[in-house]
Amino acid sequence: MMKDGKSIVLIGMPGVGKSTIGVILAKEIGYQFLDADLLIQEQEGMLLKDIIATKGHDGFLAVENQVNRDVDAKHSVIATGGSAVYCEEAMLHYKETCQIVYLRCPYEILSKRLGDLKGRGVALKEGQTLLDLYEERSVLYEKYADVIIDEDNKGIEETLELLKEKFC
Ligand SMILES: Nc1ncnc2c1ncn2[C@@H]1O[C@H](COP(=O)(O)OP(=O)(O)O)[C@@H](O)[C@H]1O
Ligand SMILES: O=C(O)C1=C[C@@H](OP(=O)(O)O)[C@@H](O)[C@H](O)C1
């Protein structure tokens, strides 16, 4: 187990593997795992895509901000949703209490990995493309990150090894 018990918060674009890699990392370092997307769905009693459809982009972000801001967990790996980086209050809370890790994946790899964006419930504004979103968010992910892990062409196992090297 890690020494100081600080939780690890994973941030990054949808499809970088925050949820997939986060749960394995938690198991391997003896931490709990929390997925903020699941906390949001549980609280709202709706799927993410339905929350976005009914409350709109800003309404969804308000819920995402509140849920992440209220997370109070030690010894945990926390997978956030890709849009958590727009939630300033939540990000400042994580910055003060946790280690924030940006899983950075090149756009070209990510765009192949992501299929139907709407089906995934990505919080896109009207007329925004995936590239627009990538460029807008990259700055924010870098701003909040304590650690950046570059995925490049790495597989899940290789990225996991890099994370464990940092935190064990
Ligand atoms: N090298 C890789 N690293 C991370 N995920 C990968 C990789 N190659 C393929 N994938 C797939 O990409 C998807 C990542 O999805 P997910 O974990 O839900 O991401 P996020 O939570 O960041 O949106 C999974 O289906 C995973 O199996
Ligand atoms: O990036 C986004 O706009 C979103 C990403 C999703 O989470 P993942 O990053 O885990 O896919 C989820 O929070 C929501 O559908 C919005």
Ligand SMILES: [Mg+2]
């Ligand atoms: Mg996820």
